[in-house]
Amino acid sequence: MKQEVSRMEDGRIEGHMAPSVVSKLKIKNECIRVVLAETLCTFIMMVFGLGCVAQVITGNGFFGDFFSINVGFALSVAMGVHVGGKVSGAHMNAAVSLTMCVFGSLRWKMLPLYIFAQFLGSFLAAGTIYLIYYDAIYNYCGGNFTVSGPKATAGIFATYPAPYISIYTGFFDQVLGTALLLLCLMALADQRNQPVVPGGEPVGVGLVVLLIGLSLGSNSGYPINPTRDLGPRVFTMMAGWGMEVFRAGNGWWWVPVVAPFIGGIIGASVYKAFVELHHPDLKSTKTRSAEDPECVPLEKCKNGSAEMSV
Amino acid sequence: MKQEVSRMEDGRIEGHMAPSVVSKLKIKNECIRVVLAETLCTFIMMVFGLGCVAQVITGNGFFGDFFSINVGFALSVAMGVHVGGKVSGAHMNAAVSLTMCVFGSLRWKMLPLYIFAQFLGSFLAAGTIYLIYYDAIYNYCGGNFTVSGPKATAGIFATYPAPYISIYTGFFDQVLGTALLLLCLMALADQRNQPVVPGGEPVGVGLVVLLIGLSLGSNSGYPINPTRDLGPRVFTMMAGWGMEVFRAGNGWWWVPVVAPFIGGIIGASVYKAFVELHHPDLKSTKTRSAEDPECVPLEKCKNGSAEMSV
Amino acid sequence: MKQEVSRMEDGRIEGHMAPSVVSKLKIKNECIRVVLAETLCTFIMMVFGLGCVAQVITGNGFFGDFFSINVGFALSVAMGVHVGGKVSGAHMNAAVSLTMCVFGSLRWKMLPLYIFAQFLGSFLAAGTIYLIYYDAIYNYCGGNFTVSGPKATAGIFATYPAPYISIYTGFFDQVLGTALLLLCLMALADQRNQPVVPGGEPVGVGLVVLLIGLSLGSNSGYPINPTRDLGPRVFTMMAGWGMEVFRAGNGWWWVPVVAPFIGGIIGASVYKAFVELHHPDLKSTKTRSAEDPECVPLEKCKNGSAEMSV
Amino acid sequence: MKQEVSRMEDGRIEGHMAPSVVSKLKIKNECIRVVLAETLCTFIMMVFGLGCVAQVITGNGFFGDFFSINVGFALSVAMGVHVGGKVSGAHMNAAVSLTMCVFGSLRWKMLPLYIFAQFLGSFLAAGTIYLIYYDAIYNYCGGNFTVSGPKATAGIFATYPAPYISIYTGFFDQVLGTALLLLCLMALADQRNQPVVPGGEPVGVGLVVLLIGLSLGSNSGYPINPTRDLGPRVFTMMAGWGMEVFRAGNGWWWVPVVAPFIGGIIGASVYKAFVELHHPDLKSTKTRSAEDPECVPLEKCKNGSAEMSV
Helix, strand or coil: CECCCCCCEECCCCCCCCEEEEEECCCHHHHHHHHHHHHHHHHHHHHHHHHHHHHHHHHCCCCHHHHHHHHHHHHHHHHHHHHHHHHCCCCHHHHHHHHHHHHCCCCHHHHHHHHHHHHHHHCCCCCHHHHHHHHHHHHHHHCCHHHHHHHHHHHHHCCCCCCCCHHHHHHHHHHHHHHHHHHHHHHCCCCCCCCCCCCCCCHHHHHHHHHHHCCCCCCCCCCCCHHHHHHHHHHHHHHHCHHHHECCCCCCCCHHHHHHHHHHHHHHHHEEEEEEHHHCCCCHHHHHHHHHCCCCCHHCCCCCCCCCCC | CCEECCCCCCCECCCCCHHEEEEEEEECCCCHHHHHHHHHHHHHHHHHHHHHHHHHCCCCCCCHHHHHHHHHHHHHHHHHHHHHHHHCCCCCCCCCCCCCHCCCCCHHHHHHHHHHHHHHHHHHHHHHHHCCCCCHHHHHCCCCCCCCCCCCCCCHCCCCCCCCCCCHHHHHHHHHHHHHHHHHHHHHHHCCCCEEECCHHHHHHHHHHHHHHHHCCCCCCCCHHHHHHHHHHHHHHHHHHHCCCHHHHHHHHHHHHHHHHHHHHHHHHHHHHHHHHHHCCHHHHHHHHHHCCCCCCHCCCCCCCCCCCC | CCCCCCCCEEEEEECCCCHHHHHHCCCCCCCHHHHHHHHHHHHHHHHHHHHHHHHHCCCCCCCHHHHHHHHHHHHHHCCCCHHHHHHHCCCCCCCHHHHHHHHHCCCHHHHHHHHHHHHHHHHHHHHHHHHHHHHHHHHHCCCCCCCCCCCCHHHHCCCCCCCCHHCCCCCHHHHHHHHHHHHHHHHHHHHCCCCCCCCCCHHHHHHHHHHHHHHHCCCCCCCHHHHHHHHHHHHHHHHCCCCEEEEEEEEHHHHHHHHHHHHHHHHHHHHHHCHHHHHHCHHHHHHHHHHHCCCCCHHHHCCCCCCCCC | CEEEEECCECCEEECCHHHHHHHHHHCCCCCCCHHHHHHHHHHHHHHHHHHHHHHHHHCCCCCCCCHHHHHHHHHHHHHHHHHHHHHHHCCCCCCHHHHHHHHHCCHHHHHHHHHHHHHHHHHHHHHHHHHHCHHHHHHCCCCCCCCCCCCCCHHHHHCCCCCCCCCHHHHHHHHHHHHHHHHHHHHHHHHCCCCCCCCHHHHHHHHHHHHHHHHHCCCCCCCCHHHHHHHHHHHHHHHHHHCCCCCHHHHHHHHHHHHHHHHHHHHHHHHHCCCCCHHHHEEEEEEEHHCCCCCHHHHHCCCCCCCCCC
């Protein structure tokens, strides 16, 4: 069979199979396309992300530290955005999907599909990392899979709070973390402000996640994502860690499931209230831009004097 | 109520509420807009930045080190620039605002508003980090909030000099650090030289701050910003650390308040004196560019010979 | 002899020799050009990459750690892509070349040339690093070149598995690592999805390699590349480490030679199956884009309702 | 006096003084302009770079490590390129300037000016870091400024070889390091290959330097630059470390002065020989590009068959 050769560039591939085969395999239902892409990108983010944690924990400090997990999870998110990208939007986070529904950027009927895909991708990624790191985990803990204690390994998959924080602090921690995530995502995307470079969205989103890990990571491991946390937690329950994964940390498990939804909406609202709502109308902006594109904020300040001196 | 759905892209949101609601909430006074944006972006920078320090200090070295603070503060600045961006300019630093007034890019009457917003944002961020990390700080120091000693925690919020530096060295350190900051910011923005990629300004500014932290961080923690330092210092005074925050380091507190103003003006002046003032006039540049866009500096050298040999 | 001076920019050089000399030296056979470029870029990647490992191992932890190797190898790949770039495509990895053949982006007859160049570049790079670090290696191990044990140095050149993993886990590890590599490379290049910024391909590819090192590096050192591993292994066999380099790890050597070929094809197939095959036809995309460029996936969802409420 | 307010953007400044003042201060002689810019950018690179080393050495490991020096020096180079940028080209390295002369991109008569400016900038930067870190250095070594031994501080300013390498290995190390530097710089700038993103040159050059530090840093501290090393070495000789700075390491000082000149020419030549010389003529490239922009290398391969099968 002949093949269309489309192009070779930088070691990357875009060969297409013969049109007839393509048409047969091609899925035209957009819901299935979205679910496929959202599942794959969440899987990619989570396989890479959980792998970073597994490598550090089982490596006794030789193969990385908290910083390498931060960098790795940030890149995992960036790669997830590249993979899901323009097909599903690559939310990979039920709190992001809910916030988009609340502010009218996603239909409510799509929400269950996104959450299903995100949970499925996270669950499958946890299973993959379990298989790949089974020997390492077994060697590290001597075959005794525990949720707490000096050789605890459940933290590879789901998050557990630091022993010293109260459930209230933990809840506030997750609300704030997710609020900052959504606030920054909105700023990165606000084309009337200082958005990220076109095409740089995946790296920009990754840098936000890196920053949250560097600054709000020690209290509870920054889940800031209900599906990222619950999928792998259910997997560990089934894979040998038992019901303790739900009891640990005074029943911590529901905090990263609930708090991010609240935080996401708050963060997006704060950005709107402080910045987005008050952008000048596009029409007037354009007119003014033509006159003096840079001095807009100050030129229009009625209280400021126009005189200046050195 | 119906809603306008504007667009979905990369998990980011730009839904707008119904026009009538928008008009009511919209603030058209530019001074208030600028203050809101400058407060929010300074708050974002400082919440992230102070969080990085809090995580490292209370984590006993497990959750990061000086390098992770450097990277985290740099990203904090970058996110602040994304948030305040084109609305307020995202100075987030009174020394930047003053330098802009001195060189005529900001009206003097706006300066108090900027400083007020920057102080307010820094103060509120210190309060937020205090709440989120209260359990961790309490656990780390056993409830004994001290400014110095082995379990000192005041350094989470404001800067304190190394015990071995004199007040003169500290002052020079802050003048030099802020001078380098402003000098680099001017180079990054100089469109007739080698500016940062369009849209890459936030990351570029962040990299400058990272570099200052990596190279001038050990003497006094690189405040290089009066409001970044004073706001959280006042907060810690009120929140349990007491007046010692002003007495420590031989009354160090005024150095990061005063020295950056001087350094900023010096740095901007040096860049102008060595590079910016001597750019060829735009008119002649354009003409020459058309002939040979790359060889400008050498082609025009009257003393250089035009002959070349191998 | 006179010379054409072409341009000076940012300290970089593009002087050309006189046309007559150029014509004589110029190679017009594309196969030789491709082999030269692929050899050079693989050499560059491997000299830098192996140098990072040599520095860390011989430096007793003073000159870096696993993280610095990850960052260094990622930048090595990025520089290799800059060097081989548009001439050979800078595969630098036989698994990439094979996958391109399978999907019709590279002629099968070119495959042996690519593998030869990649092997040669890797082999020469191992020799260069051996010479540069000979004193350091000798000093580190006291002249006793061993493959295992506390002062083992063979791991500078080729990969060896962790003592606790089975050959099955190692094989799966290499299949998964290479599959993720190819899957991400395809996503980065998919112009109908969320590709990397134009011109940012080298850094994008480097970030993928960094991420694999951070998340799948501890089991076996992430070779994910047959020629990267075999060339330096053969060199060490000849340079004093002996046949033990092939016996170590239960005869590990064939795993990074075979598994990446399988993984590469699987990864590329998964991306096609989940995302690429289902992209709307270009024609219809264009029409729809003109109407509403952002809402494509959801607008077309037959099952979703068009109503929305707040 | 009135002032022209030009624009405010991202906290950066471009105010101009009144035209009459500007004209008086403006230097129109291009040689002086080039020397001013080259001195300033070398000063900036060296102040930041030496500061990174000073912070790590005097901080007893608390304020960074070899990795943070690598990252810091790379950013220092990037900022230097932003500052000197389009005015002098920001070579900041006599080996770069010489290579440009050899390949006809810089007039030989300019070479002494560049070397003078680079030496001056490096020397002044060493003096500045000496002043800023004097207290820290004094505290670290107890006022005993030594070139070797456990509290040696001369390595803050100039490079010294590892005790185990021979002078031959050190020389080869410097030739190779500078060759790789120039080879990569040429690849980053080769517009017919895979160059760095337009405007991303400073960061691209910084990444090359980071990579050299990560992979070829442990033998001798990667000077790869005659003026970067000699200027601060002369300063330390005068500032209290004495003639020992020239005797240490078996008279190491001349190696980083001589070897980089040789390495630079070799590296540039290798890139030309393997890649640049063989680029298809621009004319023919353009024609072919119009037909099929991506498949150029393979389409033209006379030995390859045009048939393909799956």
